[in-house]
Amino acid sequence: MSENKKPEKITHVKGMNDILPAEAPLWELFENTVHSVLKSYGFQKIVTPIVEDTALFKRAIGAVTDIVEKEMYSFTDAMNGDALTLRPEGTAGVVRSVIEHNLAYDGPKRVWYKGPMFRHEKMQAGRYRQFFQVGAEAIGFAGPDIDAEMIMLCRRLWDDLGLENIRLELNSIGDAPERHRHRADLIAYFEAHIDQLDLEAKNRLHANPLRILDTKNPAMQELVNNAPKLLDYLEAESIAHFDGVRRILDHNNIPYTVNPRLVRGLDYYNRTVFEWVTDQLGAQGTVCAGGRYDPLIESFGGKSTPAVGFAMGIERLIMLMKSAGEMADPGVCDVYMVHQGAAAQMQAFVLAERIRDAGLDVVLHCAAASGPGSFKNQMKKADGSGAAFAVILGDDEIANATAVVKAMREVDKDKQQASVPFDEVVDYLVDQIVGGHDHDHDHVHYHH
Ligand code: ATP
Ligand code: MG
Numbered sequence: 001m002s003e004n005k006k007p008e009k010i011t012h013v014k015g016m017n018d019i020l021p022a023e024a025p026l027w028e029l030f031e032n033t034v035h036s037v038l039k040s041y042g043f044q045k046i047v048t049p050i051v052e053d054t055a056l057f058k059r060a061i062g063a064v065t066d067i068v069e070k071e072m073y074s075f076t077d078a079m080n081g082d083a084l085t086l087r088p089e090g091t092a093g094v095v096r097s098v099i100e101h102n103l104a105y106d107g108p109k110r111v112w113y114k115g116p117m118f119r120h121e122k123m124q125a126g127r128y129r130q131f132f133q134v135g136a137e138a139i140g141f142a143g144p145d146i147d148a149e150m151i152m153l154c155r156r157l158w159d160d161l162g163l164e165n166i167r168l169e170l171n172s173i174g175d176a177p178e179r180h181r182h183r184a185d186l187i188a189y190f191e192a193h194i195d196q197l198d199l200e201a202k203n204r205l206h207a208n209p210l211r212i213l214d215t216k217n218p219a220m221q222e223l224v225n226n227a228p229k230l231l232d233y234l235e236a237e238s239i240a241h242f243d244g245v246r247r248i249l250d251h252n253n254i255p256y257t258v259n260p261r262l263v264r265g266l267d268y269y270n271r272t273v274f275e276w277v278t279d280q281l282g283a284q285g286t287v288c289a290g291g292r293y294d295p296l297i298e299s300f301g302g303k304s305t306p307a308v309g310f311a312m313g314i315e316r317l318i319m320l321m322k323s324a325g326e327m328a329d330p331g332v333c334d335v336y337m338v339h340q341g342a343a344a345q346m347q348a349f350v351l352a353e354r355i356r357d358a359g360l361d362v363v364l365h366c367a368a369a370s371g372p373g374s375f376k377n378q379m380k381k382a383d384g385s386g387a388a389f390a391v392i393l394g395d396d397e398i399a400n401a402t403a404v405v406k407a408m409r410e411v412d413k414d415k416q417q418a419s420v421p422f423d424e425v426v427d428y429l430v431d432q433i434v435g436g437h438d439h440d441h442d443h444v445h446y447h448h
Contacts, residue, residue, distance in 0.1 A: 013129070013130075014123065014129065015121070015123045015128045015129030015130065016128065016129050016130035017128060017130070017315075023318075024331075025328035025329055025330050025331055026318055026321060026322065026326065026328045027314070027318060028328065028331075029321075029326070029328040029329075030161065030314060030317060030318060030321065031114070031134075033157065033160050033161055034114075034134050034157055036160075037153060037156055037157045037160060038112045038136060038153070040156075041110065041149065041153050042110050043110040043111060043112040043136050044109070044110065044111055044112070045111070045112055045113070045114075046094055046097065046111040046112070046113050047113065047115075048087075048090075048093035048094055048096070048097050048113065049087075049093065050086060050087055050115065050116065050118075051084050051085070051086060051087070052084070052085060052087055052092065052093050052096065053082070053083065053084065053085070054072070054074050054083040054084060054085040055083070056085075056092050056093070056096055057072060057085050057087070057088060057089075057092050059092075059299070059300065060091065060092035060095065060268060060296060060300070061088070061089070061092065061268070062208070062268065064204065064207040064208040064211070065208070065211070066121075067088045067089070067119060070120070071088060071119040071120050071121055072085050072086075072088055072118075072119070072120070073085060073086040073088075073118045073119075073120060074086075086118035087117055087118065088117055088118055088119045089117055089133070089135075089311060090113045090115070090117065090133055090135045090311060091135065091137060091268075091293070091296075091309055091311070093113075094111060094113055094135075094137050094309075095137070095139075095296060095297055095300060095302075095307070096300065098111075098137075098139055098297070098302075099297060099300055099301070099302040103139070104139040104140040104297075104305055105303065107140065108138065108139060108140030108141045109138075109139050109140060110136070110137075110138050110139075111136070111137050111138075111139070112134065112135065112136040112137070113134070113135050113136075113137075114132070114133070114134045114135075114314075115132065115133070116130050116131070116132055117130070117131055117132070117133050118130055119131075124283065124284060125281075125282060125284060126281050126282070126283075126284030126313075126315065126316050126319065127284050128315065131313055131314070131315050132313070132314040132315065133311045133312060133313060133314060134311070134312050134314060135309060135310060135311035135312070136150060136153070136309055136310055137307060137308075137309035138150060138307060138308050138309065139297070139305060139307040140305050140306065140307065141306060141307070141308065142294075142306040143241075143244065144241050144242070144243075144244030144245040144247075144248065144272070145244070145248065146308055147241075147245045147271075147272040147292060147308050148244075148245050148248035148249055148252075148254075149248075150290065150308060150309075150310055151168065151170075151245075151249060151254065151256075151274060152248075152249075152252060152254060154168075154276055154288055154310065154312070155168075155254055158276070161317070161320075161321060161326070162321070162324055162326055163317070163320050163321065163324055164324070165278055165279065165280060166276050166277070166278045166287060166320070167255070167256075167257070167276070167277055167278070168249075168254065168255065168256035168257070168274060168275075168276055168277075169256065169257055169258075169259040169262050169274060169275045169276075169277055170245070170246070170249075170256045170257070170258055170259065170262070170272070170273075170274045171230075171231065171258060171259050171260060171261075171262040171263070171272075171273050171274070172230075172231065172234060172238055172239075172241070172242040172271050172272055172273070173210075173230055173263055173264070173269060173270060173271065173273055173291075174230060174233060174234045174235075174238040174270065174271060175237070175238055175270050175271065175294075176270070176295070177235075178230070178233045178234055178235060178238060179210070179230065179233075179270075181233050182210075182228060182230045182232075182233040183209055183210065185228045185233075186209045186210070186212075186227060186228050187205060187206065187209050189227050189228055190205055190209060190212065190223075190227070191205070193223055196219075196220065196223045197212070197220070197223075198215070198217050198219070198220060200215070200217075201215060201217075201220065210230075210263050211263070212224065212227075213227065213261050213263050214261075214263055214264075216283075224261065225261070229260040230260065230263070231258070231260045238271055241271050241272070242271070242272065245272055256274075259275075262274070262275060264289060264291055268293040268295065268296040268299070269291040269292060269293050270291075270292055270293065270294050270295060271291075271292045271294070272291055272292045272308065273289075273290070273291035273292070274289070274290055274291060274310070275288065275289045275290075276288040276289070276312075278320060280320060280323060281316055281319060281320070284316060286313075286316075287312055287313055287316045287317050287320065288310055288311065288312035288313070289310060289311060289312075290308070290309055290310025290311065291308065291309075291310075292306070292307070292308040293307055293308065293309065294306040294307065330386070332361075332385065332386030332387065333361040333362060333363045333385055333386070333387050334355075334360040334361045334362065334387060334388050334389065334429070334433055335352075335355055335360055335361070335362045335363070335387055335388070335389050335390070335391055335429060336362075336363050336365065336381065336382035336385045336387040336389075336390050336391070336408075337351065337352050337362060337363070337364040337365055337390075337391050337393070338365055338375070338378040338379060338381075338382055338390050338391065338392045338393070339365060339378075339392070339393040339394070340375055340378075340393070340394045340395070341394060341395050341398070343395070343398045344393040344394055344395065344397065344398055347393055347397075347398060347422070348364060348365075348391075348393050349364065351391065351393075351403065351422065351425055352364045354425070354426050355391075355425070355426055355429060357426075358426050358429070358430050359430075360429060360430070360433060363385055363387065365378050365381060365382075375394070382408060383408060387408055388407070388408060388409050388432075388433055389405055389406065389407055389408060389429060389432065389433070390405075390406045390408055391403050391404070391405055391406075391425065391429075392404040392405075392406060400419075401421060401422050402419045402420060402421050402422065403419075403420055403422060403425050404417060404418070404419055404420075405417070405418050405419075405420050405425065405428060405429065405432075407432070
């Protein structure tokens with residue numbers, strides 16, 4: 001038996017990705033931008049658990065959907081036998097929470113959420129098993145105005161993110177009676193062409209024929225294109241609602257195309273549905289999808305409450321940001337503390353805290369596996385850190401109660417290095433980093 005066999009490496013679960021530090025600034029840029037856009041439209045954050053009762057998703061999403069049929073991470077809680085599921089999307093949990101806490105009964109609410117979603121899908125570029133969404137729900141609003149507002153919110157976000165080439169596709173899927181009549185004709189149409197349906201479509205023919213329109217099978221595209229169009233079945237109220245959305249979009253110069261085949265993957269939608277699509281990501285081109293879901297809350301035992309929402313896939317948007325050459329502040333520190341000797345180390349801790357009190361970012365040199373590091377080694381680290389200044393402490397500095405403050409990025413030779421009494425180090429750095437105009441202080445969070 002080999003006692004010193006190397007332990008086997010454990011790797012990530014397929015389809016569930018790490019977001020590494022090098023990528024984090026771009027994610028932060030995205031998140032900060034979307035937060036401020038949501039805030040500028042009056043949306044408030046809501047956080048719901050990642051795990052919910054399996055029954056919640058079955059009811060909200062519908063039994064005959066990709067998600068519920070084959071994509072959910074469902075499990076039995078070993079402690080008490082509860083049937084639980086990792087959330088595959090965000091709306092169900094938000095709606096549950098809104099009903100449970102009576103959030104929308106004293107007037108309509110605009111809320112947003114963000115976080116990981118889980119779907120056991122076939123993996124492709126842009127399609128993962130854990131992925132992140134930002135979504136928004138406007139609950140208690142009945143008119144076309146809020147539908148248009150949510151679409152315009154997305155448009156503003158793409159602009160703020162510097163993303164071009166995301167186009168809007170729009171449709172109305174009407175209300176239940178209209179869908180019912182369309183459904184009967186749709187089934188009849190597909191039955192008349194049964195030989196052209198693939199197995200999945202055949203299985204859905206009677207359970208959820210609308211979903212067949214969603215097919216990605218190239219062989220079925222022509223058949224689906226010629227199928228009866230739900231838009232032709234809409235009656236006065238649905239038409240008026242759809243026209244209302246379009247009027248606001250037109251008035252605000254928001255371009256869109258009406259796509260009669262757009263039906264959305266989830267069961268609870270009615271009337272307005274929309275998708276934001278790009279051609280830059282291959283087959284996974286939908287970056288945001290949304291629509292109205294007026295019947296959902298009542299079907300959950302809540303008071304009848306109309307609502308509309310959208311969800312966007314963050315990974316796909318990050319890919320677009322990358323291909324647009326979007327750069328994010330890498331988040332370098334302001335100051336790197338270099339020290340040699342026990343007394344200098346103690347003083348370095350004290351000074352570093354004081355500098356942080358003033359709102360600057362400080363990296364204090366700490367010992368690596370190879371030891372505390374020579375002066376030369378620490379200066380190399382300071383340089384690599386991207387810090388604007390190194391603060392250097394050794395035996396001499398301790399004896400004189402002064403620190404050497406060295407400009408690491410300074411072009412002006414006079415300012416390269418100064419001996420600064422301990423008591424004045426903070427003011428000196430603040431003055432140099434925040435006060436001067438010849439520095440790049442994008443990353444300084446100094447506030448007074
Ligand atoms: P698709 O048709 O691509 O499967 P969907 O209709 O299942 O999309 P939604 O449930 O509407 O997707 O989710 C909203 C958005 O979340 C999508 O437009 C997409 O940007 C993103 N998204 C959905 N599933 C995934 C996934 N598995 N990996 C990465 N992003 C995803
Ligand atoms: Mg899907």
